[in-house]
Amino acid sequence: MNILDQIVANKKIEVELNKLKVKVSDLTKTQFFERENLSLSQNLKNSKSGIIAEFKRKSPSKSIINIDSSVSEVVLGYQKAGACGISILTDNQFFGGNLEDVILARNLVETPILRKEFIIDEYQIIEAKSSGADCILLIAAILSPSEIQKFSIFAKSLDLEVLLEVHEETELERNLFPSIDMIGVNNRNLKTFQVYVETSKTLSGLIPKEFVKVSESGISEVKTVNELREFDFEGFLIGENFMKTNDPGSNAIEFIKQVENGN
Template identity: 60%
Template sequence: MNILDKIVADKRQEVDLKKSLITLPQLEASVMMERTSVSLAEVLRKSNSGIIAEHKRRSPSKSVINQSLSIQDVAKGYTNAGACGISVLTDGKYFGGSLDDLVLARASTNIPILRKEFIIDEYQIIEAKAYGADVILLIAAILSKEEIKTLSELAKGLGLDVLLEVHNEEELEKSLMPSLDMLGVNNRNLKTFEVDLDISKSLSVKIPDDFVKVSESGISSVKAIRDLKAFGYKGFLIGENFMKTDNPGENAKKFIDELKK
């Protein structure tokens, strides 16, 4: 069983437990359900930096990245740095995140927030909206074509943007559908954790222009982003590069300023 299979098995149990604690009608009563989401796809289309900055405390590949910072400070720092959006990991067991992080980030910024999560159930999408997310992530490696369709259409119905993540051509081909806004190519092999930016480059030609192209993982230099822009990428998800420092917002600002030169 690889790490992705383990995460998904745990996530199924977690979602079943949550459903018994907080019902769908309770989620749907959240004031956030009335909030108009901000489209990350639209922000990325107009941006000249395209940075989606991530809040991540730890990961299965790196264990602890940064446990000491407050999510409010990080979210404000990323906003002041000029990030297009903020990615907030809400998985607890493997990444040290929580839905509280989503709520606190939402209270700290008006820019689009992506709920970074292993979504396998419609419940999690309503939960994302109820806790203040603007965007959800769907991972093609853990979902069938039918599940991608059902989940993405529900998200669109709630006014959320959908970022679908793929790792290879096979995942990309089963995933292309009108209910997606952005296609993310993860440069990290989730089974081995090795990173290779050529994955983004080789898949770029297969992604239709209707979708905003996002490159994820392993991006640590301005040069890498300039290279990827030549392949039509508009969004760049960066987590560890900022989070492993004492001041992610300040480092994101330096990075974005350099990129804009």
């Protein structure tokens, strides 16, 4: 199996175990379940930078990135930097994350939070709402169009925004549902984990204007953001570039300042 297949196989087992540990009825009783959603898509439309700053400790492609990082320090730093949103990896086995990271962040910041997860079940969407996330990720490479439509409609019923991730033309064309808020082009091939920023440029013209365009992965320089803006991208998800430093928050502050100044 490739890396993506391994992640999904593990996720199926993980979700079933979580269902046994925490009932849906308990998830809907948390302090966050009735809170009003913060809009990541609107933030991106109104922003000069469009930066979605990501918190992650490790990845299959890079192994350990920043295993000792403090969630509270990083997300507060991202908020201070003026990030439009904060993406938090919640997969534990492959990325070193968990839902507690989202809960902690939600108690600290007033920035929209994206739960970055390999969603294969509605239960995970309820978990996202329960933990204080504002937005979920749906990955076209692991879901059928009917699943994407079903999950995105369900997310909207919980007042969650939806970022659909694609990395090829077929995935995009099959999944342009009105229940999607943002289309994210992943420049990283999830099967090989190789990165090609040109993927975003290639697919940009195929994304209808009603969707907010987000470019994901492989963005480490301000000039790349500027180039992608010429292809009508409004959002730029950056994780490793910030997390590989000793102070991700300060690094984000400097990067976002340069983007906003047009450097």
